[in-house]
Amino acid sequence: MANKKKTPKKSAPKKAVAKPKKTPPKKQTKKAPPVPVDTKKSKAGKVRGSTAIRDSKGRYVTKLFANEVKLTLLASKGIDVKKVHADNFKKIDKLIKENKVKPQEVKKYYEKRKFIFEELNEKGELKGTWKNSNQLQEAIEEYQGEIFINNGNKTKKVTKDEASLIINRFKTSVVGSINAQDFAVMPTLSLSGKMTFNIPSPTKLDKELMKYFGIEDIEELDEFEAAEISEALTSVLESIYRGEPDLVLYIS
Amino acid sequence: MKKAILTQEVLNQYIDLHKSLKMPYKLTLSTYTARIISNYCDIYFMKAEQPVRVFAAYNKVKLDCKKVPVAQIKTSTLQYYSTAFQHGDFYADEIYNIDIKSAYASILYNDKLISKKTYDYLIKLPKMERLASVGMLASKKHHYEIDEKGEVTLDRIERSETSDYFFYCVKRTSEIINHVSKHLGEAFLFSWVDGIYFYQNNEKASISAMKIITDYLNENNLKASYDKLTEFEVKDKKEYYHCRFLKEGKLKYFNIPKIESETKNAIINHLLTKSYN
Numbered sequence: 001m002a003n004k005k006k007t008p009k010k011s012a013p014k015k016a017v018a019k020p021k022k023t024p025p026k027k028q029t030k031k032a033p034p035v036p037v038d039t040k041k042s043k044a045g046k047v048r049g050s051t052a053i054r055d056s057k058g059r060y061v062t063k064l065f066a067n068e069v070k071l072t073l074l075a076s077k078g079i080d081v082k083k084v085h086a087d088n089f090k091k092i093d094k095l096i097k098e099n100k101v102k103p104q105e106v107k108k109y110y111e112k113r114k115f116i117f118e119e120l121n122e123k124g125e126l127k128g129t130w131k132n133s134n135q136l137q138e139a140i141e142e143y144q145g146e147i148f149i150n151n152g153n154k155t156k157k158v159t160k161d162e163a164s165l166i167i168n169r170f171k172t173s174v175v176g177s178i179n180a181q182d183f184a185v186m187p188t189l190s191l192s193g194k195m196t197f198n199i200p201s202p203t204k205l206d207k208e209l210m211k212y213f214g215i216e217d218i219e220e221l222d223e224f225e226a227a228e229i230s231e232a233l234t235s236v237l238e239s240i241y242r243g244e245p246d247l248v249l250y251i252s
Numbered sequence: 253m254k255k256a257i258l259t260q261e262v263l264n265q266y267i268d269l270h271k272s273l274k275m276p277y278k279l280t281l282s283t284y285t286a287r288i289i290s291n292y293c294d295i296y297f298m299k300a301e302q303p304v305r306v307f308a309a310y311n312k313v314k315l316d317c318k319k320v321p322v323a324q325i326k327t328s329t330l331q332y333y334s335t336a337f338q339h340g341d342f343y344a345d346e347i348y349n350i351d352i353k354s355a356y357a358s359i360l361y362n363d364k365l366i367s368k369k370t371y372d373y374l375i376k377l378p379k380m381e382r383l384a385s386v387g388m389l390a391s392k393k394h395h396y397e398i399d400e401k402g403e404v405t406l407d408r409i410e411r412s413e414t415s416d417y418f419f420y421c422v423k424r425t426s427e428i429i430n431h432v433s434k435h436l437g438e439a440f441l442f443s444w445v446d447g448i449y450f451y452q453n454n455e456k457a458s459i460s461a462m463k464i465i466t467d468y469l470n471e472n473n474l475k476a477s478y479d480k481l482t483e484f485e486v487k488d489k490k491e492y493y494h495c496r497f498l499k500e501g502k503l504k505y506f507n508i509p510k511i512e513s514e515t516k517n518a519i520i521n522h523l524l525t526k527s528y529n
Contacts, residue, residue, distance in 0.1 A: 072522045083527045113515045120519070128520045130491075130509035134327045145528040161396070161406040168281040168394050173260045175283050175299070184509055186491055189520060193528030202260045218261060227496075230505040234494065244490050248507040250332075 051103035053110045055118055065121050066106075067092050068191065073109045074099065086191075125190035127246070132184045133171045136197070137164060145193030152200040152240040166199055173202035174249055186246040198247050200240050208236040226251050258286055258297035266295065274400040278407070282393045302384055309374055309385035316366040317389070317417045325419040331426040333508050334433065335442040337493055342486040347441060347451045347497070348458050350465055352428065353475040355446035356386045356421035362473050363424065365417060390418035428472065435464050442495070442508060449481070 053061045053069060061069075067086040074081050074095055084091050096106075110117055120126045131139055140147060140163050147163050148155050158166065174180040187197040206218045212232045213224065221229060230251045237245035256262060266288050270277045277290035284299040352358070354375050361371035374382055393410040425446050432448055433440040439450040439461055448465070452458035462478055469476050479499055487494040495506040512520075 068522075071526070072519050075522045075525075076518045081522070082525045085527065113519070116516050116519055126516075126519065126523065127491075128523075129512040129517055132332075138328055139524050142525055144526070159404065161404045164394060164406050165279070165281075165396050165404050169263075171283060172258070172263075172281050172286055186509075189523040191523070195524075203264055206260055219259060225503065227503040227505045230507070234505075234507065246491060248492055248509055250507075251505070 051107045053107055055121060056114065061121055063089070065191075068120075069110050069117060070096060070101070070106055073101065073106060076109075077101075120191060124192065125188050125194070128187045128189050130184045130186050130248075132182050132250075133167055134182075136185060136187070137167060139187070140164065140167075140195075143195055145190075145195055148194060148196040150196060150198045150241070152198070152204055155196060170199050170202055173205070180249040180251045182250045184248050184250070188246075198241055198245055200237070200247075204240065205236065208240060209233070212236055253287075254293070254295045256295055256297050258284070258299045263288075263297060266293070270398070271402055276397070276399045279396045279398060280393055281396070282391060285393075303381065305377065306381045306385050306388075309370075309377055309382070310388040312370040312373055313360065313366055313385060313389065313417075314414055316370050317360070317414055320365050322365070322416050322420045325416050325423055327419060330419060330422050331430075332422070333442065333444050334430065335493060335508055335511065336433075336438075336440050337442065337486055337488065340488050342484075342488075344451050344484045345482060347449055347481050347484040348462065349479045349481050349499070350432075350448050350450075350462065351477050351479075352425070352446040352469065353477055354382065355425050355474070356418075357382060358474050359421050359424045360386070360417070363420075365420075386418065386421065388412070389414040428469075428474070432465050432468060435468060436461060442493070442506075444506060444508065451484075 053066050055061055064086045067089065070092055071081045071084060071086065077099060079095065079099060081095070084095070086092075116126065140160055143160075147158050147160065149158050149163060149166055150156075151166075171183065174183055185197040185199065187195050189195055209221065209229075209232060210216065210218055212235065213221065215221070224232075230249070233249055233251075237247060241247075263286055267279070270288070270290060270292070273292070275290055275292060277288055277292075280287040280289075286297040288295050357366075357371060357374040360366040361368065366374075374385065377385065389412060391412045392415070395407040395410065397405045397407050399405075429443045429446065429448055433443060436448070436450050439452050439457075441449045441451050443449065450458075450461060452461055466476065481497045481499050481504075484497040485495070487496075491510055493506075493508045493510065495508060497504055
């Protein structure tokens, strides 16, 4: 108790119970000579830091993703990188050197296209561009990943030949019964090699259209104007895919 | 070979029957036709029987075209539409539309791919028949083989040797339409194949815009039709524009896909062509 009273207020707050450790007196040592700075290394580190790709939250992107950016840049320069994998660091570095691409150029390329790259980086996939039936089939012929089709009920993995059959059956169906000239879809492409697009089964589409118009035979659609059918299709496709269907039919 | 009118329902019934019988069959599909060949049947479906004059016109066009070579055209580069809509919905009481008359037939004739005689024959046909005769230049058939397990093999694709003449018409039409849209400047709204749509806030301005376009088309030996469209409404959907308007009192709709930036195209092309193995 006596000790407590003696404790000066300033140096010891009331709640503090532990005694402050005594710090040993600093040894009087000689100052170490300054470590020589490797200016080359330091410069290289600064360059790496300033050219590294960061997302909008300031986080560094993975090396693999940075390689995808490099590959896209090389492809946009007309260099064939089809067979180069993102994990082939040696090959990518070689291509970058050979084509005199500087790290600043890669960063600039990424920064300008950040909004697209970020979608790809965050989701691992990117909604593609519209492709009409011919363009879609050409893309599939060249594509080396897996193909998935969402028919409105389920998403099913298909072979290239099955995809071709589904596309052409749908085209024959919409051109035949709905008088559309063609259709276009917007495939989603993933970094891991998946292409997914929507094509409803022609039977399901016909059924939904008949329900919409209150008819018993799809042939009765001939009695309706192209504009009415077009409006109905928009609504039916939105209902099948519960939102924008990423599929449009060309009816004029 | 039996012939039948192509309906999805009947085609599906034949396909389902083969599936349930576990019977292999061959299926040929083109835009307007389908054929099923198996041990059970040989049936040819077509959308509607075309009049003989359509095939006659197609043969005339084909014979003329084959005399003049055209360069191979990449279909992925073809443009069928363009838009200049701003973000958000848009409404105008009136807009204007110019359609090039018999665009593909005129281009074939102007660019000396068909004779005057063939051109005259073509333009006398009703619109849909004329389109069918020129469209046949690009006909394509897919031949599939489906085994008893239902597994599909694309046996071959039969492309018409005259496809590039049709794609040449598409390419030239879009070039002309793009040129016209530049003349229109800010008045330009959108184009769809051989039609161009524009907005002017007064009649006088629309007349002068039409005159500029007419002069340009006349210089290129092309004729056009003009229409005033009313109650024009655009809904800016996430991935496309939904356009609705009245043409001569009749309701019309267009769903026009949004055009992506070159950047996105480059990234998509990379994802489409890269190796994943």
